[in-house]
Amino acid sequence: xSRYLKRHRFxxxxxxxxxxxxxxxxxxxxxxxxxxxxxxxxxxxxxxxRLSAAHNVIENYALYLLTGIVIFNFFSEMVTQGQMGLLxxxxxxxxxxxxxxxxxxxxxxxxxxNLLINFVFILxxxxxxxGINVWGIxxxxxxxxxxxxxxxxxxxxxxxxxxxxxxxxxIFDLVLxxxxxxxxxxxxxxxxxxxxxxxxxxxxxxxxMNQARAGLQIYGTIDIPLVLAYLFAALVFALIGWxxxxxxxxxxxxxx
Amino acid sequence: MESNQxxxxxxNISKTFWISEGKNSTFRSWFISIFNQHKSKRFKxxxxxxxxxxxxxxxxxxxxxxxxxxxLLKIIAGIYSPDKGGELKISGKIIPFLELxxxxxxxxxxxxxxxxxxxxxxxxxKFLKQKYKxxxxxxxxxxxxxxxxxxxxxxxKIRLAFSIAAQANGDIYILDEILxxxxxxxxxxxxxxxxxxxxxxxxxxxxxxxxxxxxxHCNRAIWINRGKIIFDGSPDKATERxxxxxxxxxxxxxxx
Numbered sequence: 324x325s326r327y328l329k330r331h332r333f334x335x336x337x338x339x340x341x342x343x344x345x346x347x348x349x350x351x352x353x354x355x356x357x358x359x360x361x362x363x364x365x366x367x368x369x370x371x372x373r374l375s376a377a378h379n380v381i382e383n384y385a386l387y388l389l390t391g392i393v394i395f396n397f398f399s400e401m402v403t404q405g406q407m408g409l410l411x412x413x414x415x416x417x418x419x420x421x422x423x424x425x426x427x428x429x430x431x432x433x434x435x436x437n438l439l440i441n442f443v444f445i446l447x448x449x450x451x452x453x454g455i456n457v458w459g460i461x462x463x464x465x466x467x468x469x470x471x472x473x474x475x476x477x478x479x480x481x482x483x484x485x486x487x488x489x490x491x492x493x494i495f496d497l498v499l500x501x502x503x504x505x506x507x508x509x510x511x512x513x514x515x516x517x518x519x520x521x522x523x524x525x526x527x528x529x530x531x532m533n534q535a536r537a538g539l540q541i542y543g544t545i546d547i548p549l550v551l552a553y554l555f556a557a558l559v560f561a562l563i564g565w566x567x568x569x570x571x572x573x574x575x576x577x578x579x
Numbered sequence: 580m581e582s583n584q585x586x587x588x589x590x591n592i593s594k595t596f597w598i599s600e601g602k603n604s605t606f607r608s609w610f611i612s613i614f615n616q617h618k619s620k621r622f623k624x625x626x627x628x629x630x631x632x633x634x635x636x637x638x639x640x641x642x643x644x645x646x647x648x649x650x651l652l653k654i655i656a657g658i659y660s661p662d663k664g665g666e667l668k669i670s671g672k673i674i675p676f677l678e679l680x681x682x683x684x685x686x687x688x689x690x691x692x693x694x695x696x697x698x699x700x701x702x703x704x705k706f707l708k709q710k711y712k713x714x715x716x717x718x719x720x721x722x723x724x725x726x727x728x729x730x731x732x733x734x735x736k737i738r739l740a741f742s743i744a745a746q747a748n749g750d751i752y753i754l755d756e757i758l759x760x761x762x763x764x765x766x767x768x769x770x771x772x773x774x775x776x777x778x779x780x781x782x783x784x785x786x787x788x789x790x791x792x793x794x795x796h797c798n799r800a801i802w803i804n805r806g807k808i809i810f811d812g813s814p815d816k817a818t819e820r821x822x823x824x825x826x827x828x829x830x831x832x833x834x835x
Contacts, residue, residue: 335699335701338704342691342695417653418675419675488605494606576658
């Protein structure tokens with residue numbers, strides 16, 4: 324795609340990414356450590372609650388839980404930030420004309436950076452415990468990429484609709500909150516009396532999360548055709564989102 | 580430096596806004612409005628505007644607040660789309676100076692803001708690096724360039740913003756009240772820049788309430804009232820008639 328991206332548009336994208344990264348961490352005492360504090364504090368709470376409640380937790384449960392939290396955070400951050408992408412930047416959108424998709428891409432890439440920082444730590448733990456292979460890492464990243472494409476498509480819709488209907492943000496906050504409890508983040512299929520995981524089909528995040536875990540040999544088995552099918556669906560979704568976004572973006576300017 | 584080449588051609592441009600009583604910007608209010616018949620009013624900000632601007636013209640635009648000047652500029656800048664039936668043809672690159680310092684981030688330093696604001700205005704990083712020295716020198720901010728912009732005085736901010744925007748290379752410059760910025764010394768300096776644009780055959784659309792500035796700088800003036808062009812011609816005549824109209828309005832008010 325970069326071939327079609329003019330040089331200054333790429334520069335603008337990089338500037339937006341840099342700025343929000345700096346804004347988030349530059350002025351805080353702990354800086355970039357904040358990227359790690361949120362998932363790890365959640366991890367410790369859930370981990371100890373879980374250990375005190377059950378004995379038959381799977382092998383590598385700590386890594387299972389950690390990857391679940393990190394991937395869900397990645398997804399929920401993309402969804403919430405992408406949704407507010409246009410509104411948060413109303414000050415530039417109402418003054419300068421540039422391809423607005425850049426704004427959406429920039430917030431998703433910021434979430435991706437946070438994911439990668441967390442991923443380095445997960446890899447570190449993997450190396451010292453269960454070991455890793457390069458293909459597994461690539462598979463993990465590929466699954467995250469599918470999530471990214473899906474979130475991009477979703478944000479192309481929600482960023483526009485949120486300008487028109489502000490309470491969509493509250494609705495999405497609620498949906499994400501509920502999604503957290505029906506996604507296999509802390510519970511494990513087969514162990515937690517949920518042997519029949521067919522309902523997982525209705526929760527693509529759960530499916531992809533387990534595939535990412537499979538890549539790192541933490542839980543489950545790799546299913547490449549399945550992930551490719553999800554990728555295809557995500558691409559189609561993003562394409563429809565792209566068309567929707569382009570058809571509405573000019574009209575939406577007057578609703579800011 | 581006028582030529583016969585038409586650079587902006589607007590035919591039958593109208594813009595209607597829906598103004599709802601109690602903004603209809605949530606799902607909740609939208610649901611209510613289905614049952615509660617529309618309370619929103621149509622407001623025609625622009626009413627079949629026909630305008631042709633030739634390359635190299637310095638066009639002043641006058642009119643009361645809310646007369647439609649800014650809406651017209653925003654349509655020309657591509658931020659709003661006009662109502663159906665209107666046609667807008669622009670043959671050149673537009674540099675919108677609708678507001679100085681678009682996207683300035685107060686937490687970032689002057690240096691960082693040059694690159695952020697510059698890329699928002701459509702310049703590439705490479706180009707900005709080349710022009711960096713010129714920008715800082717023109718703004719006379721050498722000493723403070725690594726200070727966060729939040730610590731700048733408003734005059735310093737405006738100087739930096741103008742210096743960045745002045746580097747943008749375009750064919751059409753849209754200036755909304757920006758020549759009235761800064762102290763007399765900097766105002767003259769920025770005027771020189773604008774005159775230099777004119778000398779190089781650039782087209783300028785200039786909105787202001789300063790009638791003397793129109794008389795002094797422009798070679799054509801347009802008076803917009805209630806979304807319609809009611810005068811288009813020499814700046815002297817336009818400002819004269821506008822003054823008379825305002826005086827009459829004040830007289831009527833005094834009587835009441």
